[in-house]
Amino acid sequence: MGVNLAQLQQRFAAAGYIVEQGAVLTVYLALKLQKPLLIEGAPGVGKTEMGKVLAEVLQTELIRLQCYEGLDETKALYEWNYQRQLLRIQIGLGSEGPPVEEEDLFSLTYLLERPLLKAIRSPHRVVLLIDEVDKTDPEFEAFLFEVLSDFQVSIPELGTLEAKNIPVVVLTSNNERELSDGLKRRCLYLYFEFPDVARETQIIRTRVPQVGERFAREIARVIAQLRGLEEMRKKPSIAETLDWTQALVALGKKRIDGLLVNDTLNLLLKNRQDQLLFHRKIGREGIDRLLRNPVNGEGKLQCP
Amino acid sequence: MPLAIPGDYPFEENMAIFAALLRAAGLPLGTAELLDALKALGHIDIGGRDTFKAALQATLVKSYRDLDIFEEIFEQHFVPPKTRIQQQQEMEQQREQRKARLESAADELSFKGEPLDLSSEEMLLYSHLPQPDRESLRRFVQETEAAEKERRPLRPLLETVVRGQLRYWYSQKSRAIAAGGTAGGGCGTAGKEERRLCESDMQALEQADLPAARALINQLSQQLARRLLRRRQRSASRGALDFRPTVRASMRYGGRPFRLKYRRRHRSRLQLLFIGDLSASMERYSSFVLQFIYGLQAAILNLELFSFADALEYLTPFLKEQAGPEQLLERVLLRGESWGGGTNIGAALGRLNRQYRQLLTSRTVVILVSDTRTINLEAALVELQRLKERVRRVIWLNPLPPEQWSLHRSVITCGELVEMWPCNTIARLEEAVAGRLFATMKFYEQGAVKR
Numbered sequence: 001m002g003v004n005l006a007q008l009q010q011r012f013a014a015a016g017y018i019v020e021q022g023a024v025l026t027v028y029l030a031l032k033l034q035k036p037l038l039i040e041g042a043p044g045v046g047k048t049e050m051g052k053v054l055a056e057v058l059q060t061e062l063i064r065l066q067c068y069e070g071l072d073e074t075k076a077l078y079e080w081n082y083q084r085q086l087l088r089i090q091i092g093l094g095s096e097g098p099p100v101e102e103e104d105l106f107s108l109t110y111l112l113e114r115p116l117l118k119a120i121r122s123p124h125r126v127v128l129l130i131d132e133v134d135k136t137d138p139e140f141e142a143f144l145f146e147v148l149s150d151f152q153v154s155i156p157e158l159g160t161l162e163a164k165n166i167p168v169v170v171l172t173s174n175n176e177r178e179l180s181d182g183l184k185r186r187c188l189y190l191y192f193e194f195p196d197v198a199r200e201t202q203i204i205r206t207r208v209p210q211v212g213e214r215f216a217r218e219i220a221r222v223i224a225q226l227r228g229l230e231e232m233r234k235k236p237s238i239a240e241t242l243d244w245t246q247a248l249v250a251l252g253k254k255r256i257d258g259l260l261v262n263d264t265l266n267l268l269l270k271n272r273q274d275q276l277l278f279h280r281k282i283g284r285e286g287i288d289r290l291l292r293n294p295v296n297g298e299g300k301l302q303c304p
Numbered sequence: 305m306p307l308a309i310p311g312d313y314p315f316e317e318n319m320a321i322f323a324a325l326l327r328a329a330g331l332p333l334g335t336a337e338l339l340d341a342l343k344a345l346g347h348i349d350i351g352g353r354d355t356f357k358a359a360l361q362a363t364l365v366k367s368y369r370d371l372d373i374f375e376e377i378f379e380q381h382f383v384p385p386k387t388r389i390q391q392q393q394e395m396e397q398q399r400e401q402r403k404a405r406l407e408s409a410a411d412e413l414s415f416k417g418e419p420l421d422l423s424s425e426e427m428l429l430y431s432h433l434p435q436p437d438r439e440s441l442r443r444f445v446q447e448t449e450a451a452e453k454e455r456r457p458l459r460p461l462l463e464t465v466v467r468g469q470l471r472y473w474y475s476q477k478s479r480a481i482a483a484g485g486t487a488g489g490g491c492g493t494a495g496k497e498e499r500r501l502c503e504s505d506m507q508a509l510e511q512a513d514l515p516a517a518r519a520l521i522n523q524l525s526q527q528l529a530r531r532l533l534r535r536r537q538r539s540a541s542r543g544a545l546d547f548r549p550t551v552r553a554s555m556r557y558g559g560r561p562f563r564l565k566y567r568r569r570h571r572s573r574l575q576l577l578f579i580g581d582l583s584a585s586m587e588r589y590s591s592f593v594l595q596f597i598y599g600l601q602a603a604i605l606n607l608e609l610f611s612f613a614d615a616l617e618y619l620t621p622f623l624k625e626q627a628g629p630e631q632l633l634e635r636v637l638l639r640g641e642s643w644g645g646g647t648n649i650g651a652a653l654g655r656l657n658r659q660y661r662q663l664l665t666s667r668t669v670v671i672l673v674s675d676t677r678t679i680n681l682e683a684a685l686v687e688l689q690r691l692k693e694r695v696r697r698v699i700w701l702n703p704l705p706p707e708q709w710s711l712h713r714s715v716i717t718c719g720e721l722v723e724m725w726p727c728n729t730i731a732r733l734e735e736a737v738a739g740r741l742f743a744t745m746k747f748y749e750q751g752a753v754k755r
Binding site: 005021022025026028029030032033035038040041082083086090175176178181184185187188189190191230231233 | 332334336337340343344347348354355358359361362363365366367368371515516518519522526527560561562564
């Protein structure tokens with residue numbers, strides 16, 4: 001994994017992940033300093049994708065821990081395979097061999113490895129993606145930063161298991177709640193904004209190569225216009241931009257106009273209020289006006 | 305040279321100064337972060353200003369809210385040598401000016417040839433006052449000097465009066481600056497702007513700020529709603545082992561406890577009942593609170609909404625029409641005879657207690673939004689007491705700044721009866737609803753949230 005900054009940048013580009021220079025540098029430093037990387041930003045800006053792409057770029061396995069409220073060590077770290085232990089005891093009782101010892105039951109055979117332990121015990125350096133860490137409870141977060149600082153786990157029945165290779169840890173958060181200072185201190189920090197028109201055009205062209213430069217730019221401008229609506233409940237994500245682009249390609253479209261946006265709005269805005277907001281604040285005419293004007297609309301809202 | 309290191313300090317020391325500046329600006333920064341930053345710099349080419357800045361940002365900043373502070377301090381601290389020299393000259397000039405101002409203030413505020421015993425901050429404050437105010441204070445000192453007859457020492461008294469006067473002007477000035485600051489608008493970065501909106505009194509927000517403030521409230525309430533709706537999964541920490549069902553379930557495995565059963569908590573359905581005061585003094589606050597509630601209704605199962613000024617209005621049917629918050633407000637405005645009228649909390653609560661009795665149960669939590677200004681306070685207290693006895697909890701969100709609470713009898717008496725939380729700024733509103741209310745009620749556990 002001894003990549004330098006330029007190589008890392010090249011590999012990100014080759015993987016079709018268009019990202020700012022500053023972000024690549026932060027990832028590079030996280031790898032060099034062996035520190036977890038905490039990525040924050042609005043939903044749909046490519047935080048989770050960073051973890052996936054990083055595994056691809058480093059040509060290693062991705063281990064993902066999806067966080068939710070109520071997540072605890074048994075789901076994140078390890079659990080004893082209770083049923084298997086019980087069966088083992090039953091088999092032992094029925095046979096005439098030597099009795100089952102306690103040490104036999106509390107061995108690695110009966111240990112169910114969950115993502116954290118799996119990442120720590122992996123024979124090679126893996127990427128551990130801890131997704132939506134802001135959804136966990138504070139207790140779990142405290143436990144998490146203990147694991148992330150020492151990269152070792154104590155199992156009372158087995159002893160301490162140390163990391164064979166310190167995994168590359170990527171944590172993502174949607175800012176639904178403030179994370180603890182303890183966790184933040186252990187991480188390098190990266191904040192993702194929605195991409196500007198130029199970068200989103202580049203992303204569209206990379207991911208959907210059959211789209212021409214002008215068409216991609218029009219798509220990016222319309223998306224920037226929608227994201228400019230402050231009251232919007234759920235702004236279109238990059239993934240939704242790409243889905244929409246693919247849908248437009250499937251429909252055989254080469255240019256965008258207000259009517260087309262209106263007809264395919266369901267692919268971009270997924271709740272009724274956002275759609276009503278679009279009709280009220282922008283509408284078909286607003287899109288037509290935006291696309292007629294070659295200068296305006298670079299992410300700035302032009303309301304009627 | 306792209307990267308200029310200020311002063312003649314060694315690099316590490318200079319970095320420590322930079323970290324101290326960030327710390328002073330409120331960034332939670334420890335030695336560990338500084339060491340990380342220094343280590344990170346060892347892995348990059350620090351000749352490039354952008355790379356240098358990105359490395360420091362990655363290691364020293366831990367929240368998007370701090371990004372703008374970092375940006376500002378970085379730009380001020382790491383400047384080209386030429387600019388630094390210019391800055392030093394400006395600072396020198398400012399020091400000279402300060403000295404001159406202090407001397408002149410000491411001259412002007414002297415009593416019997418001796419300057420008054422005032423701190424340098426107080427002297428500077430005096431020197432920054434408008435000419436008429438300075439003149440008036442100087443005249444007061446001179447008149448006191450002339451009035452000092454016989455041997456009665458007036459100096460200590462005079463100093464106290466002058467100090468008090470300066471403090472008064474200072475508080476007036478701070479208020480004016482705060483008001484002027486909100487009028488300026490749109491000059492800061494997103495983080496600063498958000499903070500300013502969050503921390504300004506809702507009533508003091510300018511018309512131009514309202515769309516952004518509404519968007520912010522929307523965002524906050526939706527965040528809270530998302531938190532409440534968050535996917536939950538049962539885990540091992542779900543409760544104690546329930547022995548009887550475990551034994552029963554183990555029968556099919558020949559008595560072996562193969563499937564474990566856990567106890568479940570009894571859940572009762574809580575109901576939230578909001579009552580917003582829509583009288584003239586409360587219009588702005590109530591509209592913001594209404595908007596907050598609007599964002600929450602997606603996540604709360606039993607939400608009832610009322611408004612009042614002189615009369616009570618039942619607004620829940622509007623909520624169910626799924627119109628946007630603005631439309632909801634428009635409808636209330638069009639329909640409500642009570643909007644913008646005089647406030648009668650007693651009459652409104654009385655009607656609630658009588659006509660909507662079925663909504664007031666031991667499962668109901670009432671959130672009342674009002675500044676407590678009402679006609680017939682005694683009647684309001686009686687009805688409030690009745691309401692309190694009928695429901696689980698009454699929480700009063702008061703948009704008056706907490707420092708003014710002790711000045712109003714109505715606030716004191718209502719506050720003695722029910723819990724009262726401030727909500728004069730967006731930050732406080734969020735803290736009250738998202739922080740205190742939902743944290744203490746453990747709403748999800750009580751089954752009030754949609755699943």
